[in-house]
Amino acid sequence: MARPLTRFLLPVLAGIFLAGCDDFLDETKDSPKLPGKRISVLSHETALKPEASKTKSAPIQLPPPDPNETWDQAGGSSNHAMHHLEINDSLEQAWSTNVGEGSSNRSKLLAQPIVAAGHVFTVDSANQVTALSVKSGRKVWQRDLLPEDVRPSSSGGIAYEDGRLFVTTNFAQVIALDAKTGKVLWQEHVSAPVRGAPTVRAGRVVVVTVDDHTYCMASDDGQVLWTHQGTIEAASMLAGNSPAIDGNVVVVPYASGELFALRIENGSVLWQDSVANVSRNQGVATLTDITGRPIIDRGRVFVMGHADVLVAIDIRTGKRLWDRDIGGIQSPWVAGDYLFLITNNNELVAVDAKTGDLAWVTQLQTWEDTEKKKGRVVWTGPILASNRLIIASNTGFLASVSPYTGAILGQMEIGDGISVPPVVANHSLYFYTDEADVLAYR
Numbered sequence: 192m193a194r195p196l197t198r199f200l201l202p203v204l205a206g207i208f209l210a211g212c213d214d215f216l217d218e219t220k221d222s223p224k225l226p227g228k229r230i231s232v233l234s235h236e237t238a239l240k241p242e243a244s245k246t247k248s249a250p251i252q253l254p255p256p257d258p259n260e261t262w263d264q265a266g267g268s269s270n271h272a273m274h275h276l277e278i279n280d281s282l283e284q285a286w287s288t289n290v291g292e293g294s295s296n297r298s299k300l301l302a303q304p305i306v307a308a309g310h311v312f313t314v315d316s317a318n319q320v321t322a323l324s325v326k327s328g329r330k331v332w333q334r335d336l337l338p339e340d341v342r343p344s345s346s347g348g349i350a351y352e353d354g355r356l357f358v359t360t361n362f363a364q365v366i367a368l369d370a371k372t373g374k375v376l377w378q379e380h381v382s383a384p385v386r387g388a389p390t391v392r393a394g395r396v397v398v399v400t401v402d403d404h405t406y407c408m409a410s411d412d413g414q415v416l417w418t419h420q421g422t423i424e425a426a427s428m429l430a431g432n433s434p435a436i437d438g439n440v441v442v443v444p445y446a447s448g449e450l451f452a453l454r455i456e457n458g459s460v461l462w463q464d465s466v467a468n469v470s471r472n473q474g475v476a477t478l479t480d481i482t483g484r485p486i487i488d489r490g491r492v493f494v495m496g497h498a499d500v501l502v503a504i505d506i507r508t509g510k511r512l513w514d515r516d517i518g519g520i521q522s523p524w525v526a527g528d529y530l531f532l533i534t535n536n537n538e539l540v541a542v543d544a545k546t547g548d549l550a551w552v553t554q555l556q557t558w559e560d561t562e563k564k565k566g567r568v569v570w571t572g573p574i575l576a577s578n579r580l581i582i583a584s585n586t587g588f589l590a591s592v593s594p595y596t597g598a599i600l601g602q603m604e605i606g607d608g609i610s611v612p613p614v615v616a617n618h619s620l621y622f623y624t625d626e627a628d629v630l631a632y633r
Contacts, residue, residue, distance in 0.1 A: 264350035265388035286328030291315030306616035334373035348388020359385035387431030417458035421445035444481035462509025466496030513547035583609035
């Protein structure tokens, strides 16, 4: 049965932004409620506090929602700056399709789905690639990329350009497929497993391995054009990351916390930085991994590392514009002059992209059992679509949040956990659950 998302996603903002109010958000009203278990996604304590100057200044302003036809790689585009996307105000579930193996104790589903050429493309935790019809969710083709006598051990990622799919794998391969048929066009071995999705732009495919090597390949035949190596980190998280590309610059994140800006033509270094917490006073800072994708936006690079460092860097000079003691494992989202992100402490935060000041902070639920502090809740996202930030959790809950105030606008339970961010394309919203179900809303 189709599950309506109308009341979950309908924006309720201050009168200067949108008129009207959704009954679902006012518990005192006698109106139909969204199906599903009712919960509170809020906790009552937060470590971060908004800057007083920001809370008293002019309200947050964002660019108007803009439709995007495709989501052709992780993060939506090669620079990972998608700003303010447009979806319909009233959404209902159009279809749901299972595409294979979900997450388990042995293998994890890490790959964000992509939408291109009239299809939704996915990679499951057993490295099976599936093409679904955008209209109906029907399976068009499937391709098993798991080598013989190899056990599944988490997925890599997927990207699209000019009729080709590029897939990274946890068995140290990059594979190109024909997007229409799933036929293997070429495959190239790399030095180690790849858990992050490839980034593609203008005939170049760039991937980062778990041993901190970057490979740049030609998209037509897989020829390795250049490589770069960072400092190998002994420990890293079971997650992947993707480089960001804008113009002739590739920004590469490594598990060591190092960040390199490289020339896309030859891999030469323009500048380097690090988001590793050198003091490492707390356990969280002992893992220096950068699992959130770097963002390149209007001459600035934004990066958040796991070790409690958030930075803004001038892409031309490598000079830090500002930094904050904020860390997380999710990818930030940039829109206009603001960054939106989820911290290691499950705080949803709006950051002034020009100064690093905090405009608002909303503490999300951290434990399934708050009293006993059991069952860690991991939130993924956010993405910004039609005046609401959309987040999802590994416990199967969705929430929409006002980007202007941080207020919770709506929440619902879908049952299956979600560990990869949702995707927006052609006014539709797609979720990929831990059970390897693709849910399409439009």
